[in-house]
Amino acid sequence: MDSATTTSVEVSATAFLRRKEGTGAAAETNHAASNGNEVKQETFFRKYRHVAAVHYKARPSTLSHDTQTSPSFVGFRNLMVIVLVVGNLRLVIENMQKYGNLICLTCHDFRHKDVLLGLLLYVLVPCHLFIAYLLELVAAKQARISRSQSVAKGGSASPTKDQQASFQSTWESIRKAHFVNATVALAVNSWVVYFHIHHPLIGTITELHVIIVYMKVMSYALTNRDLRHAYLHPIKGELAAVPEIYASCPYPENITMGNLTYFWWAPTLIYQPVYPRTEKIRWIFVLKRLGETACLSVFIWFCSAQYAAPVLWNSLDKMHSLDLVSIVERLLKLSTISLVIWLAGFFALFQSSLNALAEIMRFGDRSFYDDWWNSAGLGEYWRLWNKPVYQFMKRHIFSPLVARGYKMTTASLIVFFASAVLHELLVGAPTKNFLGVAFMGMLIQIPLIWVTRPLEKMKGPSGKLIGNVIFWVSFTILGQPFAALVYFYAWQAKYGSVSRRMGINEPVMLT
């Protein structure tokens, strides 16, 4: 049917044509042939097409089980992508016909008070880091003195009783001070966000900033405490416990303004006196990453305003009347767009922004995430998707607890509890609704992790596949849109007056 095919039939046919033209090897063979033969050849080749045996051997169909080699299905993978694109293209048209253009640059009524408070907190919040620094400065001075005393006394390897005592007393007061500092940072700022910042977007950004600084303060204090202890107990074993990488900047020397400032801006929540660094800043790389961030932010804002907003608004009355089927329908409709926004947000924050920042800071360790999308279970996901937070929890909560003899399960429970509190704070404060949905959302991870762990361990792909599906469905398809729906509904119930575009951008972007 298509001339590209070359079967015996055609080969002989074309061979015949060649022979007719009297060219090629074939011509040589019968150059002596009489004209009559030529004609016979022709009739022969012309006439005998219709007898060709097409069905010459028994063979099974490609898709039947009798076949030895299973065919490739890569074509169907392509089809899936196409159908996804087409399906959503249709929804785009539908949306356009239904709502027209919902993008509106002037509709955002950022109140002056919100903007001013936001800027003020943006400046004030980091101050807590510097308070922590001053505390450490005092502690360091104190440590230097007691160390020099011990050296003066002949530098006995093990510290004397009164050194121990002085260290203890200092540490007691330093610890209290750190505790007060960190707690104030979190409590006061969250209070301001909850009661005085109306716009959820500004609120969220501020709250996020507060939580980051809070964690940095904690890490700074705890790390320096251990470093100081090693410094004051210069016993072989204990100094060995301090990683080699810190050698270039041993304990008291790291308590400097410069060192802290670097930690302040470094894309990590974990304090180390020394970090792996890169030689130079590749400004092209930085520009590319910033460009990505900008484009993705616009994309997210567009998606939220044009696609997520109507879905959320149409779901309000269904939520109100608790029409379950409709709520599920809304949830599923929301899931696609919230998934898109989530993926874009993840890439914008963890790939583009953090890499840009890391490049500027010449921060070497860029593994802010790993291939969480392949997670065979929830546990794997939480270990891979947000490594800065995971590493903080592991270094400052999980491992110390285990080292103190707690069971690993207990340690995990405590970690997830802490994480749940912070999540609820992050979502609840800006939306003025501590509903506990984010909180429960985190706690529910523990049973899910237990359920999916066997699948992670399972040999062969099937277990991993099931685990991966459970992860996607529970997390992206149901978890996020549900949370978005609930907080949006609660927000609307409280501030129904707020502009449609304002209201929705934020819970969806939180998903």
Next chain:
Amino acid sequence: MDSATTTSVEVSATAFLRRKEGTGAAAETNHAASNGNEVKQETFFRKYRHVAAVHYKARPSTLSHDTQTSPSFVGFRNLMVIVLVVGNLRLVIENMQKYGNLICLTCHDFRHKDVLLGLLLYVLVPCHLFIAYLLELVAAKQARISRSQSVAKGGSASPTKDQQASFQSTWESIRKAHFVNATVALAVNSWVVYFHIHHPLIGTITELHVIIVYMKVMSYALTNRDLRHAYLHPIKGELAAVPEIYASCPYPENITMGNLTYFWWAPTLIYQPVYPRTEKIRWIFVLKRLGETACLSVFIWFCSAQYAAPVLWNSLDKMHSLDLVSIVERLLKLSTISLVIWLAGFFALFQSSLNALAEIMRFGDRSFYDDWWNSAGLGEYWRLWNKPVYQFMKRHIFSPLVARGYKMTTASLIVFFASAVLHELLVGAPTKNFLGVAFMGMLIQIPLIWVTRPLEKMKGPSGKLIGNVIFWVSFTILGQPFAALVYFYAWQAKYGSVSRRMGINEPVMLT
């Protein structure tokens, strides 16, 4: 964060715990250690968690170009499948809420006249095969006589002049008779379908049957003509042209009722005196295939009635007002369901039904299709998806033309023209509208084949990928739904009265 992780930190921690319990090799090493040492060990391990160097080496992010190993994205493939399922689940709910149940067993008003005519034609159409048989019987007798004469004359290898003449004259009349028989089969029956069978489904089935028988008659006549010629010219070269597989049933012996009856029911359009056969009938296999066919037919009917019908109905007014954007939106919405129906239909017909039939007929060659879904172009697709028709076109039109010295492109053009005519007949006659859309749809394949051929030839996957996408989009996403839409619209314009369920089942199933 999750206790499954085991890093140096935890290892040392747990090692410490073990040591404390005084079990394992660790215990031996410090069994002599004083209690004070024990305590120091403990404080050591307990205190130094917070200094662990988490950022110990420079490494790029998983998704940045700096990484050597590109990560696996199998998780996203799973996500695609999930999103597809979820997206369509949502449409199912939406459809349910909008239309409720549209399935109705009693609504099909098959008119008595349609059913009777359908059954009558079902019995009459095959008669044309038997007319062809009778013609061949005459020709065979004639051939036997002239052959025996030549043998009587001393069996000279080459036939005499008057043998030639008698063969020619007989063949002239036989050919005329065959031509009349085949033409009548096609023309008269199509005429009946067009003017007297109202129901499109019955009409389509009948028309399909007619076309199949028409092709079988052609193949039977042409093949036997060549066989007879070889029989009458027993020259070495010419007999060699007859495939070995036919040896078990040389020419005149194959002109029997049994042989024809087998060809009548065999799942092929190509006549061969002998086919590859299987030893026995696996009845379990047959039952399974028939079960698949039944289930898929119900599935197709359900999809057509519940999902395709409303889309087609809602598109009517848009087609009428030529609202382009809306038509495209309808087209895209229709594409998904028409794709599903198409795939189900393909499997039901080419895999399940034909395999069941082949098994019952002990027909060996089951390659009714190949992996067309991976086609890197339209040409490949047309070669692979429907091999019975492709083989017929190739054996009885393409190859003979090429053998007669036509260019391959010309031969392809002629093949596609013939195919276009048959397609238009198959769609136009039952829907009472020869719109030429199916006709043009086939002819448009030629430029598409020319466009995609370079992609098929291209090395590396990218070319094949593009070709495959072009194939899916042009064929499944646009081509089929468009044809369905047009013929349905034309049908409704002509017989607006027809029941909603009747009207739509058919153009969609034709896609």
